[in-house]
Amino acid sequence: MTDALSIRGLSKTFGAKVAVDNLSLTVRAGELYALLGPNGAGKTTTLRMVAGLLKPNSGEIGVFGHDVLGDPAAAKRVIAWAPDEPMLYDRLTPLEYLEFVAGLWGVEPAVAMPKAEELLRWLGLWDNRGERCEGFSRGMKQKTALAGALIHDPQLLILDEPLTGLDAAVARQVKDLLQARVKAGATVILTTHILEVAERMADRIGIIQHGRLVADGTLDELRARSGERQATLEDLFLELTGGEAALTEALPA
Amino acid sequence: MIAPAGSTLWLMRHELRLTWRGLAQRRGGRRGRFANIWITLAFLVFLMLIAGAPLGFALRHVRAIPIEPLSSLIGVTIIAVTFTLMLSQTLAAAVDALYERADLDLLFSSPMAPRRVLAVRFLAVSFTVFAFFGMLVTPVLLPVAVMGHPAWLAAIAVLFCVALAASGAGLMLAAGLFRLIGPRRTRTVGQVLAAVIGAAFFLAAQARNILGGAKTASLFSTVMRLSHDARFQHVPGLSWPIRALLGEPIPLLGAIGIGAGVFLIANQVLGARFAADAAAAAGAGAGGRRTKVARRMRFSANAFAATVTKELRLIARDPALIAQVLLRVLYMLPLGFVLLRQAGQAQAIALPGSAAALSLIAGQVAGSLAWITVSAEDAPDLLSCAPAPIRTLRRAKLAAAILPVAVMLAPVILPLMVMAPWVAVSAAAGCAASIAMSAMMNVWWQRPGKRADFRRRRSSSWLVGIAEFLLGLLIATATGLVAAGLAGWGLIPAVVALVGVLMLSRSDAQIAQALRAAS
Numbered sequence: 001m002t003d004a005l006s007i008r009g010l011s012k013t014f015g016a017k018v019a020v021d022n023l024s025l026t027v028r029a030g031e032l033y034a035l036l037g038p039n040g041a042g043k044t045t046t047l048r049m050v051a052g053l054l055k056p057n058s059g060e061i062g063v064f065g066h067d068v069l070g071d072p073a074a075a076k077r078v079i080a081w082a083p084d085e086p087m088l089y090d091r092l093t094p095l096e097y098l099e100f101v102a103g104l105w106g107v108e109p110a111v112a113m114p115k116a117e118e119l120l121r122w123l124g125l126w127d128n129r130g131e132r133c134e135g136f137s138r139g140m141k142q143k144t145a146l147a148g149a150l151i152h153d154p155q156l157l158i159l160d161e162p163l164t165g166l167d168a169a170v171a172r173q174v175k176d177l178l179q180a181r182v183k184a185g186a187t188v189i190l191t192t193h194i195l196e197v198a199e200r201m202a203d204r205i206g207i208i209q210h211g212r213l214v215a216d217g218t219l220d221e222l223r224a225r226s227g228e229r230q231a232t233l234e235d236l237f238l239e240l241t242g243g244e245a246a247l248t249e250a251l252p253a
Numbered sequence: 254m255i256a257p258a259g260s261t262l263w264l265m266r267h268e269l270r271l272t273w274r275g276l277a278q279r280r281g282g283r284r285g286r287f288a289n290i291w292i293t294l295a296f297l298v299f300l301m302l303i304a305g306a307p308l309g310f311a312l313r314h315v316r317a318i319p320i321e322p323l324s325s326l327i328g329v330t331i332i333a334v335t336f337t338l339m340l341s342q343t344l345a346a347a348v349d350a351l352y353e354r355a356d357l358d359l360l361f362s363s364p365m366a367p368r369r370v371l372a373v374r375f376l377a378v379s380f381t382v383f384a385f386f387g388m389l390v391t392p393v394l395l396p397v398a399v400m401g402h403p404a405w406l407a408a409i410a411v412l413f414c415v416a417l418a419a420s421g422a423g424l425m426l427a428a429g430l431f432r433l434i435g436p437r438r439t440r441t442v443g444q445v446l447a448a449v450i451g452a453a454f455f456l457a458a459q460a461r462n463i464l465g466g467a468k469t470a471s472l473f474s475t476v477m478r479l480s481h482d483a484r485f486q487h488v489p490g491l492s493w494p495i496r497a498l499l500g501e502p503i504p505l506l507g508a509i510g511i512g513a514g515v516f517l518i519a520n521q522v523l524g525a526r527f528a529a530d531a532a533a534a535a536g537a538g539a540g541g542r543r544t545k546v547a548r549r550m551r552f553s554a555n556a557f558a559a560t561v562t563k564e565l566r567l568i569a570r571d572p573a574l575i576a577q578v579l580l581r582v583l584y585m586l587p588l589g590f591v592l593l594r595q596a597g598q599a600q601a602i603a604l605p606g607s608a609a610a611l612s613l614i615a616g617q618v619a620g621s622l623a624w625i626t627v628s629a630e631d632a633p634d635l636l637s638c639a640p641a642p643i644r645t646l647r648r649a650k651l652a653a654a655i656l657p658v659a660v661m662l663a664p665v666i667l668p669l670m671v672m673a674p675w676v677a678v679s680a681a682a683g684c685a686a687s688i689a690m691s692a693m694m695n696v697w698w699q700r701p702g703k704r705a706d707f708r709r710r711r712s713s714s715w716l717v718g719i720a721e722f723l724l725g726l727l728i729a730t731a732t733g734l735v736a737a738g739l740a741g742w743g744l745i746p747a748v749v750a751l752v753g754v755l756m757l758s759r760s761d762a763q764i765a766q767a768l769r770a771a772s
Contacts, residue, residue: 053637076640087632089563091570099552103559104639109551132570148635 002065004029004156004187005050010059012045012211019045020056021211027204029064029155032178032188034198034205038241042211043191044083047158050189051081063156077105080154084161086145090134094125094144097133098151105152112151119147123173139170146174150181157181159190163197175201199233209241261373264365268377293388301392309396318499320492323477328495334454335415336422339382341451343416343423345576346378348443350427350527361528368524375420375520383416404500411497411505414512421519428523431530444576452583556641557649564626564653571704574625581618582661604673608680609733611665615658616687616725622654623695629704643761651692658688676736683732686747687725690754694721697759701768717757724753 005027012020020042027033037043048054050061052072061068066075089097095116102112120126123143128136133144142162149157157178163171178188179201192198198205199219207215207222215222215236222236223229231239257263318324350371360370387409398406426446430439496504552559568574627650630636636646662684669677698717727750734743759767 051634051638053634073640073642076638079638081634081638083634087635089567089631091567092563096552096566100559100563101635103552103554103562104556104636104641106554106556106640108554112554 002029003027003062004031004064005033005189006060006062007046007050008060010046010049010061011057012042012049012054013057019211020049023059023208023211023213025206025213025216027187027189029187030182030185031203032182032190032201034202035189035191035208036193036195036198036205036237037191037208041208041241043208044160045211046208047081047160047189047191051079051158052076053081078155080149080152080157082145082149082157082159082162084164086141087148088133088141088145091132093130093132094120094147095129097144097148101148102151107152115151115153116147119150122177123147138165139167142166143170143173146177150177153186155186157186157188159188161191161193163192163194195233195237205233207237207240215240261369264370264373265376268373269380272377272381297388297392300389301396305393305396308393309398309400309402312397312402313400318495320496322481322491324495325492328493328498329491331498332411332415332494335386335412336419337450337453339386339416339419340422340426341447341453342382343375343378343420344426344443344450345423345447346381346420347375347423347427347527348440348447350374367528368520371424371524371527372520375424375516378423379413379416379420379516382419383413386412386416405498407500407505408498411494411508414508417512417516421515421517424519424523424527428527428530441572441575444572445579448576448580449583452580456583556639557645557652560636560646560649561653561656564650565656567631567704568622568625568653568657571625574621574704578618578621578657581614581621604676605679605733605737608676608683608736609729611662611680612683612687612732613725613729615662615684616691616728618661619655619658619688620691620695620721622657623651623692624699624702625704626650626654627695628699628701630701631704633701647696651696654692654695655688658684675738679732679736683728683735686732686750687728690724690728690750691721693754694724694757697757697764699764699768720753720757724750727753 003026005025007023007025010020010023010025011018023042023046025046035043035046045054049056050063050068052068052075055069061075063075064078066078068075089100092100098116098119099109099112102109102116107115117126120129123146125140125143125147128140133141136144142165146159146162149159159178162174162178166174175197178190182188182203190198190202202219204216204218205222206213215225217225219233222233223231226236226239228235228239361367390412391409394405394408398404427439427443430443430446434442493504493507497508552562627647630650637643639646662681666677666681666684669680694717727746731743731745731747731750734740734746
């Protein structure tokens, strides 16, 4: 079976700073993959390259067999990208926004409109469908952006910090939606700093630091590697990224 | 002297610092700011040499300006024009204060009285408006003062009083609109009104061109006629503006009293109410503006069409943008009337000039809209993620920018096709060339910005901005010459413009590289 995402030897530098360093990574089709790492580890840069928003210095990226660098249009057709800051138009309503995004992906209105209604109802935005996004709260904007990412039924959904700034109820809705998508056969890659979310939701977890993949596998595989069978993801994360040592050093004597 | 924190003076210093930084921000980087200061200084010296010095020299032996009906009417006109132009800016500032809240929430949440906060903000607005006019007037007045008329410097003080009065009036107008039509409409109406007020004197001066007919006089001839009218010989107070401008103590004190009085009364009476209005305006925004779903234009399953629809819809829903574009369209109106009227009456003298001016303004309007559609994209990553070629999306954005200009030009060009076909063809070709040039410059030299920064927009280089304006002038000259039947002569500026455009063109790779460097 074709992998949902296949990255080989990916590197990206910004001036002298190496953001992603010879990274190789595989995400299987139909799984929910959590990409974790400290701030500035290169998670967002990696995902932006996968979404075709950044050109790498070197390396290969394949999405469901499509070469992202060689045939970006074909790859983009099956990808949806939702960054941490929602990409919205303040002066469009959620319904108009979904229509527009559907148009960009070439989805006929006859198909897009029922889908938009379904998504907006599911996310509790149907009553707000006629209001412009300018007055929306952070959670409503995030949900609208998520609906936009789903309107063209992507095979690969890439979400950068999808739960940041959301209240408990909205966060639950988003999590439920992502799990439903995975059940329906889609692949989800997300980054998050909320490690409990990754622990409970992800099929596999990748930990990235200084632009390199330092660990990759299921939670049990990561535990087995560290030899701590009862360890939480937080323990493993801090151990693998050297965060625990830094914490101990920072504590007053 | 350092003002104590929390005092009015301290707040005033804060406001002026923000204003200065806002102005400095218009040119990116330290080098840009210095270049700006040097250009401004050079312009002021130039103004002093070409206007101030000759005027001072000419008036050096004049002992006093006679106070008679004509000079009185000129004084009134100067004050009225200045007040109107300033009012358009202060009204826009008052509307901005209501909706573009920036730090107002922070200031209102502090223990400072909202009335004091607003008074300081509007005083800063007065200073800013005054600074612009003062900068234009001072280089002219200074040589005149040095060469024998020091009292005339009082005109600068009068100018500040007019700025104060305009600031108070702007506040009253915004508060009045808020009461009259509610928070949602005030924003649009206020901004459009500010644009119309700004162009009011231009339109009044063009009344003859718009209305036609022998009875309609131009502004200057109206002033001349009124000055000889018996009813204006003994109007009390008519001479006060000119007396104040020339530095007579009592009228000058009167001007100070009126300016400060209007400002203080407006702030005293409306300050607290305006603060409440500002809170209500924020509430109005949070409620979300409803849009009629049934009457909308649909998005289609085509990236080009969907993007055109999106851009047109965003333009139509942006009151600040409409007000800014409207200002330029208002300048276009009289030119359109001139073309049609003179073509109808077979008075071909001013036709080429109007065709040229029409092409220049059409290019500027298209340039403004192209900046909005190309550079002020709210969700660039969304479009980059879409499986549509960037060229298709760019073409859609340019089409959305050009379409409204074409619609505005059609009522002028189409009738002209019947009345004066050659002029119509020349004007249409000139407008098309000017629009294409402006649009492409906005693509080649795009600089991402926010829609809200429309008024402070800039291309990636001030040199390119100047080049764009000069190219527009060249195309306008070519249009005028061709419309006048001098097609051979028209070729020269046209070819120069074409060479200029080609020199400034950039490939997709160069655009992408520049955008990466800018981000």
